[in-house]
Amino acid sequence: MGCHEVVQRALKAGRKLLPEHEAYGLCGEFGIPFAPARLAGNWEEARQAGEDLGFPLVLKIVSPEVVHKSDFGGVLVGITSPADLRKAYDRLLANVREKAGHVAVDGVLVQKAMPRGVEVAVGGLRDDVFGPMIMFGSGGILIEVFKDVSFRMAPFDEEEALRQIRDTKASELLAGVRGAPPCDLGTLARLIVNAGNLMCRVPELAELDFNPVLAYPDGCVVVDARMILSA
Amino acid sequence: METTARKSLDGLFNGRGVAIMGASAKKGKPGHSIVENLRAAGFTGNVYPVNAASESILGFQCYRSLEEITGRIDLVVMVLPADDCVEAARAIARRKDGKGDISAAVVVSAGFSELGTDQGRSREKALLDVLVPRGIRVVGPNCLGVMDTYSGVNTNFDIGAYRRGGLSIITQSGAFAVSYLKWAEPGRLVGLSKFVSLGNMSDVNVVELLGYLADDDRTSVIALYLEGTRQGRALVETAAHVSRKKPIVALKAGKTRIGSVAAASHTGSLAGRFEMYQGVFRQAGVVLAESVIEFYYTAAAFAKMPLPRGNSICVLTVLGGPGTLCVDELVSSGAVRLARLSEKTKSELRAILIPAANIGKPEGFIDTTPSFTEAQHREVLKIVLGDPAVSGVIYLTTPPLFMDEDALAENIIAAYESFAPEERKPLLSVIGFGSSVPRLRNRMEEAGMPTIEYPDIAAKVMINMVRYSRYKSRFDEH
Numbered sequence: 253m254g255c256h257e258v259v260q261r262a263l264k265a266g267r268k269l270l271p272e273h274e275a276y277g278l279c280g281e282f283g284i285p286f287a288p289a290r291l292a293g294n295w296e297e298a299r300q301a302g303e304d305l306g307f308p309l310v311l312k313i314v315s316p317e318v319v320h321k322s323d324f325g326g327v328l329v330g331i332t333s334p335a336d337l338r339k340a341y342d343r344l345l346a347n348v349r350e351k352a353g354h355v356a357v358d359g360v361l362v363q364k365a366m367p368r369g370v371e372v373a374v375g376g377l378r379d380d381v382f383g384p385m386i387m388f389g390s391g392g393i394l395i396e397v398f399k400d401v402s403f404r405m406a407p408f409d410e411e412e413a414l415r416q417i418r419d420t421k422a423s424e425l426l427a428g429v430r431g432a433p434p435c436d437l438g439t440l441a442r443l444i445v446n447a448g449n450l451m452c453r454v455p456e457l458a459e460l461d462f463n464p465v466l467a468y469p470d471g472c473v474v475v476d477a478r479m480i481l482s483a
Numbered sequence: 484m485e486t487t488a489r490k491s492l493d494g495l496f497n498g499r500g501v502a503i504m505g506a507s508a509k510k511g512k513p514g515h516s517i518v519e520n521l522r523a524a525g526f527t528g529n530v531y532p533v534n535a536a537s538e539s540i541l542g543f544q545c546y547r548s549l550e551e552i553t554g555r556i557d558l559v560v561m562v563l564p565a566d567d568c569v570e571a572a573r574a575i576a577r578r579k580d581g582k583g584d585i586s587a588a589v590v591v592s593a594g595f596s597e598l599g600t601d602q603g604r605s606r607e608k609a610l611l612d613v614l615v616p617r618g619i620r621v622v623g624p625n626c627l628g629v630m631d632t633y634s635g636v637n638t639n640f641d642i643g644a645y646r647r648g649g650l651s652i653i654t655q656s657g658a659f660a661v662s663y664l665k666w667a668e669p670g671r672l673v674g675l676s677k678f679v680s681l682g683n684m685s686d687v688n689v690v691e692l693l694g695y696l697a698d699d700d701r702t703s704v705i706a707l708y709l710e711g712t713r714q715g716r717a718l719v720e721t722a723a724h725v726s727r728k729k730p731i732v733a734l735k736a737g738k739t740r741i742g743s744v745a746a747a748s749h750t751g752s753l754a755g756r757f758e759m760y761q762g763v764f765r766q767a768g769v770v771l772a773e774s775v776i777e778f779y780y781t782a783a784a785f786a787k788m789p790l791p792r793g794n795s796i797c798v799l800t801v802l803g804g805p806g807t808l809c810v811d812e813l814v815s816s817g818a819v820r821l822a823r824l825s826e827k828t829k830s831e832l833r834a835i836l837i838p839a840a841n842i843g844k845p846e847g848f849i850d851t852t853p854s855f856t857e858a859q860h861r862e863v864l865k866i867v868l869g870d871p872a873v874s875g876v877i878y879l880t881t882p883p884l885f886m887d888e889d890a891l892a893e894n895i896i897a898a899y900e901s902f903a904p905e906e907r908k909p910l911l912s913v914i915g916f917g918s919s920v921p922r923l924r925n926r927m928e929e930a931g932m933p934t935i936e937y938p939d940i941a942a943k944v945m946i947n948m949v950r951y952s953r954y955k956s957r958f959d960e961h
Binding site: 268269319373375376377379380381382383385387395396399401402403404405408412415416419459460461463478480 | 711712713715716719747748749750751752753754756758759761762763765766
């Protein structure tokens with residue numbers, strides 16, 4: 253299976269963090285929807301990616317040494333034109349140089365900016381006691397402050413994923429607050445189940461974060477994926 | 484559970500010959516209490532105290548060694564100094580090799596892997612290496628052992644006789660489980676079936692015991708006190724199956740973070756051991772209590788009351804304060820709603836209660852005011868329990884001193900029993916004055932009606948019943 257080769261190659265190269273575009277590749281293999289994105293190794297590739305994907309865009313640094321991208325100015329949003337893209341491209345690399353020093357950089361991930369939705373998080377880990385586990389809850393950068401999360405042992409089915417969603421306060425946001433329409437729980441449950449299958453079938457995956465996952469009335473999409481490997 | 488696995492655990496409870504290595508003639512010593520409690524529990528099999536220094540203990544003839552015992556030995560209890568246990572195990576092995584009896588050993592003694600030392604661990608390994616290959620199941624070490632109120636087998640040095648019932652206990656802390664039983668005893672809150680204190684859990688473990696008790700007809704509820712297990716996945720998978728048949732009420736100790744060293748992901752940082760147990764127990768239909776008192780009352784209630792067939796609860800109170808506390812707790816859970824009483828129910832109640840009574844504000848809440856006689860209790864409870872929209876009732880009172888405890892108990896019980904068993908709903912009674920109305924509480928408990936002192940805990944117990952019922956009904960054949 254493609255995923256094993258990708259993961260093995262990364263491990264052989266001494267990587268703990270799977271490059272985000274490859275993480276998206278794994279998502280694709282497991283039926284997990286993700287934002288369209290291209291890895292750009294230079295400005296020309298970035299410019300072309302911008303043209304292919306269309307605006308608005310998000311730029312993210314891809315480096316084996318930068319796990320928490322936002323902490324290093326490694327995520328830039330609100331790119332609405334080619335001119336913006338040029339400026340953002342340079343600024344991104346400069347930010348990372350300044351805050352993280354001379355780290356190895358695979359490139360810049362040019363990602364389509366998705367419309368605003370309810371931010372949830374789906375996580376995975378391989379626990380010593382329980383084995384593959386999936387976490388679901390309220391997402392965003394404050395996730396570790398609010399801790400509105402629930403756990404399940406993978407693999408499990410959509411009915412269980414729906415119950416897992418209902419364990420959290422996030423379910424109230426998903427039901428629609430202040431006049432907002434409710435989000436589609438079926439596709440979200442399927443995403444959660446597939447994340448569980450991913451953890452179960454790729455033993456080299458030690459931890460994963462999909463945060464945020466944006467939920468909408470008609471679907472959901474992963475807009476940031478972190479996959480930590482271990483041999 | 485597979486037959487040989489089941490039979491090997493049967494040996495813990497069904498023995499007709501129990502030998503106690505380390506039995507003592509000195510009152511107060513565990514080696515003495517074990518003999519005393521075995522007799523007090525009503526054991527009618529043969530008791531063989533092994534003690535070279537005494538002729539007899541508590542009327543039972545002593546033996547200097549296992550060899551001298553001619554009768555059949557099924558279970559051996561070891562209550563010796565740790566250093567002497569491995570040698571004692573060898574004596575058991577010799578006996579087993581020669582006579583072929585002895586199917587189980589309970590090692591009460593401490594001084595093994597729980598010490599966290601190499602010496603302790605190797606001593607435990609040496610013990611197991613002698614016994615396990617011979618098909619002898621080992622409980623412990625460092626435990627209170629086993630009790631079975633139906634067979635009379637009892638190795639517990641803290642408890643002798645105990646009232647019989649359907650609650651079986653599996654515990655990783657003998658002292659904690661004994662505290663529960665002793666707490667419940669004066670009020671007759673609990674009837675015990677089987678008890679297993681696992682200690683270091685070196686052989687007989689929690690996962691197989693859960694499977695065993697699932698098939699035990701004398702167990703209707705399993706109370707589990709858990710500190711930890713390496714077989715997490717097996718525990719959850721087994722529990723998920725057991726829960727389809729009967730409830731597991733659990734209390735999990737050890738909430739400290741597993742401390743993933745510099746977790747690289749948010750998930751890793753958020754995955755505390757307790758949070759994971761909360762999730763997997765939900766998944767497996769295990770009722771996880773959040774406090775000791777909730778654990779105590781939930782297990783007791785499950786053993787006495789039927790499950791609710793829905794989630795609509797009626798709160799019937801004689802006083803506003805505790806009633807409100809109860810409603811607060813019920814509603815905040817999100818798992819339960821207050822019942823919509825029918826117009827028929829409301830008008831029937833209006834005909835009985837005084838005008839100042841609050842009937843249905845909010846929906847499902849009835850405040851009778853203290854102008855509520857013993858006899859009126861019977862009528863009102865019948866009406867409320869009979870409303871099809873009501874899945875369960877929490878009744879709260881602080882009976883005034885002028886009220887006749889016996890008459891009150893009689894009326895409540897009569898109302899409840901006026902329904903055929905298959906029609907009955909859970910009724911939890913919050914008796915605010917607790918032990919100052921012992922006759923009321925005892926009569927109700929004897930009649931199988933749980934009495935709880937705390938309105939918020941009663942709400943939590945009902946929520947637990949609703950949640951478990953929802954899990955179980957997913958698997959019931961229709």
